Amino acid sequence: MVTAASPSVGPTGRPIRSFPAPASLKGHGPARIIALCNQKGGVGKTTTTINLGASLAESGRRVLAIDFDPQGALSAGLGVQTHDVTTIYDLLLGTVKDAASTIVHTSIAGLDVIPANIDLSAAEVHLVNEVAREQILARVLRQVTGEYDVILIDCQPSLGLLTVNALTAAHGVLIPLECEYFALRGVALLVETIDKVRDRLNPAITLDGILATMYDGRTLHAREVLERVVDTFGDDVLETVISRTVKFPDASVAGAPIITFAPEHQAAEAYRQLARELIFRGAVA
Numbered sequence: 001m002v003t004a005a006s007p008s009v010g011p012t013g014r015p016i017r018s019f020p021a022p023a024s025l026k027g028h029g030p031a032r033i034i035a036l037c038n039q040k041g042g043v044g045k046t047t048t049t050i051n052l053g054a055s056l057a058e059s060g061r062r063v064l065a066i067d068f069d070p071q072g073a074l075s076a077g078l079g080v081q082t083h084d085v086t087t088i089y090d091l092l093l094g095t096v097k098d099a100a101s102t103i104v105h106t107s108i109a110g111l112d113v114i115p116a117n118i119d120l121s122a123a124e125v126h127l128v129n130e131v132a133r134e135q136i137l138a139r140v141l142r143q144v145t146g147e148y149d150v151i152l153i154d155c156q157p158s159l160g161l162l163t164v165n166a167l168t169a170a171h172g173v174l175i176p177l178e179c180e181y182f183a184l185r186g187v188a189l190l191v192e193t194i195d196k197v198r199d200r201l202n203p204a205i206t207l208d209g210i211l212a213t214m215y216d217g218r219t220l221h222a223r224e225v226l227e228r229v230v231d232t233f234g235d236d237v238l239e240t241v242i243s244r245t246v247k248f249p250d251a252s253v254a255g256a257p258i259i260t261f262a263p264e265h266q267a268a269e270a271y272r273q274l275a276r277e278l279i280f281r282g283a284v285a
């Protein structure tokens with residue numbers, strides 16, 4: 001494959017380095033909670049949740065993925081059924097009290113999911129008059145943090161009440177950013193929302209990183225966009241970059257992470273590298 005960068009410099013303009021293989025953990029929990037968030041649609045939130053989750057599980061972390069999008073793409077992408085099951089919606093509304101009872105094991109050892117389905121689209125309307133409506137997810141997740149090392153929340157493409165719930169529950173935010181021109185526009189608004197949540201609801205929330213996705217190093221356009229992203233956000237931009245490849249849609253159709261669907265593919269290796277980088281940065285145990 002043709003890449004523009006010289007061999008020693010990565011697409012983000014920084015030297016390529018390999019992050020150390022993660023040490024194995026002696027015990028598990030309490031989980032650090034990471035919200036994968038970008039109000040722009042189709043930027044790789046769900047794909048990143050699935051494959052980062054699978055990569056972390058592969059390195060011995062206990063991972064819980066929360067499907068927080070009524071489309072249920074995370075559940076489907078992990079091969080988990082969403083009809084006639086209890087979902088995150090039931091937990092938010094309190095019709096099911098025991099969060100552990102909604103957890104589904106996936107085919108990946110160490111990767112569990114709480115599913116969602118179209119019911120979740122009614123949540124914002126139902127919760128709007130609740131007391132402490134922004135803290136409902138945080139309260140639900142408190143029940144299960146002890147069992148996991150990391151909880152990943154796959155947000156829907158909006159900055160509404162559900163996303164604010166995710167940001168209020170989270171210790172950190174990971175922003176997947178598609179390498180195309182208009183992608184940059186929404187990020188200022190997203191960062192503003194994170195700042196507001198930090199001010200009013202969750203003082204400790206940190207930006208864990210901006211992840212460039214769907215990068216095509218053969219196009220000048222993608223290289224220029226990535227350069228601007230690094231100029232604007234500096235070290236918040238993760239060194240790991242996810243390239244554009246048709247293997248991702250293929251894996252989605254198969255209902256499996258690329259980590260197991262095509263374990264040797266460079267995209268699988270990129271997500272393993274992302275897991276190592278986040279562990280190296282201290283975003284994950």
Ligand SMILES: Nc1ncnc2c1ncn2[C@@H]1O[C@H](COP(=O)(O)OP(=O)(O)OP(=O)(O)O)[C@@H](O)[C@H]1O
Nearest residue numbers: 041042043044045046047157214243244245248249
């Ligand atoms: N690196 C990639 N290369 C090529 N296709 C990709 C890549 N990452 C994701 N895709 C594909 O792009 C589409 C959108 O990805 P994904 O569902 O992860 O985005 P999303 O941000 O979760 O979208 P939404 O905002 O709708 O929830 C999917 O069909 C997915 O398979």
Ligand SMILES: [Mg+2]
Nearest residue numbers: 045046069073
């Ligand atoms: Mg999604």
